[in-house]
Amino acid sequence: MSNAPITVSVNGNSIDLSGAKTVQAAFEAAGEPAKAGNLVDVEGATLEEGKGYQFSFAVNGQPGTDPTSPLKEGDAVVFSDGGDIEEESDSTDEPIPHETVDQGYGPIHMVDNPGADGVKTTKTGKISGKTVTQTTAEPQDRVYRRYYPDTGEDKVVALTFDDGPWDTSTAEILDILKANDAKATFFTVGNRIDDSTADLIKREVAEGHQVCTHTWDHAAGSGQGVNLSFMSKDEQREEITKGMKAISDVTGQEASKVIRSPGGNFPTEVWMNVEDLITAEIGWDIDTEDWRKPGSDAIAQAIKCATPGDVILMHDGGGDRSETVEALKEALPYLKKQGFRFITIDELMQYPKKDI
Template sequence: MNIIWTINGRKLKRYALLIVAALFTAGLFYVQGDAFPVFQSTADTEEPRAIYKVATSDKKIALTFDISWGNERPGPILDVLESRGVKDATFFLSSPWAENHPDIVKRIHEQGFEIGSHGHKHDNYSTFKDDEIRQQLVKSNNILRSLTGKTPTLLRTPNGDYDKRVLRIAQELNFTVIQWNTDSRDWLNPGSDKIVQNVVEHVVPGDIILLHASDSSKQTHEALPQIIDRLQQDGYQFVTVSELLAGVKTNIKELQ
C-alpha cells in the first residue's frame, strides 16, 4: 500500500522555516560555544572554575572593590564602610597600585577587610602565554604578601577577563577566581542614584557585588551609603567572599 502525505504550501513553508531556525541555532551554539557559559555545581565538574555567586537562601552578600589606580577614592570608601559599621568586605588590589600605596593597603588590612589579588599587569590575561600568566600571578602574590603578611587565595583577573588556561593556571597556584553576579557599573560614572539602582534592584541572596575604589570611579563613595542602608533594610548581611563561599554549595560559570 502506498501512503501519500499531502502538505499544503503554507504548512510546508512553516516547517521549512522551523528547520532552518533549528539548524541556525545549533550552528550558533557550535561556533560560539565559549560565549554561552553555564552554571554548574562543584559536584558536577573538576574543571577550573570562576565563581559568580553562591546558591543560598540566606540573605548574605559580598561587597567587593577593585583598585588599580589612584589614591583619592579609597579613603572616602573606607570612611563610609567604617561609619556604616560594615566590617566585612573584600578588596581586590592590583599589585603595582598596592606597592605604590602601602599606607592605603595598611588601612584596608587594619580595618579587617579581606584582600585578594587583582593581578599585576592590568591587561587581559587570556591574551598572554602560559608562562606570562603564571609570572603575573606569582609576582602579584609576592608583592601583596610582603605588604600584608598574608598570601592571597582569591583572584579577580584584570577586566574580569579569563579563559580555561587562566583558570587552570590560577588553580595550580591555589587561587579561587572570583567574578560577580551584580555589577554596579560605577566605572561608567552614571550618577550615584543609578549606581544604587544597579545594585539594589538586582541583588539576590549569595550575590557577589562589583564595585570600584579606583580614582576613575568618581561616584562610588557617594552611592555606597545608600547601597548599604537599603540592603541592610532589606535584611541583607555583608560578609567577605571567603565567608560567603565557606560551607555553601557554589554556583559556577564554566567555559565549555
C-alpha cells in the same frame, strides 16, 4: 564431645558429618553439589575445564573463602559453582589522560574535582599467547566549577572593589564601610601598591576586609590591559605571583589565593596554567558599571537590586570614583535596613553550592 557427629544443611539437604567437620568435608559428603570453574585465557575462552576454583560457598548467609573453615551443629552451607581462573599473563599499564572541563554558572569559579588519569592494561597470556587491552580504571574529569552560593535564609552580599588602591577614593570607601558595619573584598592591582598606598592596604586588613590580587598590572602589555588569555603562560603566572607578592610585602602575611582576573576573562586554558597558584577566581552577579561613570544614582540603584548571595562589582581605583563613593553612602544604609549583611568572598565561599 568434639568427635560427636553433627548435622548440617547443605544446599537445603541435611548432611551428617562424623569425621572432619569442615566446609570441604561437607562438600564431599554432599556429593560435590557444585562444579569447578574453568581455566580461561585472557579473552575469557576456556582453556581447560574444571581447573578453576573448586566451588564458592556461604555459611549461614556469610560468604567464605577458606574451605577448611570448621562447621558446627545446625550450620547451613550453600555451595555454588566455582569461579574461573585466568591464565597467567604478562601485563603493562598505560595512563589514560583525564579531560579538563569547565562547568556550571555563577560568580565563584574553583576546582570542584581534581581529576585523575585512568589506567589501560594490556595483557598477553602465557599459555594462549593472546593479547587484550582493557580499561582497568576510568579517567575522572578535572572539573572547574562555576557556581552560585546557597545562602539559604541568610541575607548576605559580597561587596567587591577592583583596581585599587587609590589614594583618595579607597580611604573614603573604607570610611563608608566602617560606618555601615560592612566587610568587603578588595581586588588590588599590584603595581599600584607603593609607599603612598601601603597604609590603605594595611587598613583594609586591620578593619577585617579581604585583600586579593587583580593581577600585577591589569594584564598590561600583551594582555592589552584586559585579558590574561592573550599572554603567555609565564606572563600569566607572573601577573598573579607579582600581584600576590605586592600584597604580602605590605601585610607581612601570605596573600589570599582568591583572585579576580582582569575583565573577568578566565577561560579554562588560563586556569590550567595557574591552577597551582590559586584556589578560586571570582566573577560577579551585579556589575554596577561604575567605571562608565553613569552617575551615583544609577550605581546606587544597581547595588540596591542585590539579592542574597550576590557578588557586587565596583571599583575603588582606576580613575575618579566619586560617583561610587556617593552611591555607597545611599545604597549601603538602604540594604542594611532591609536586613542585609556585607561579608567577604572567603565568608561567602563557606556557603554550599546552590543546586541549579
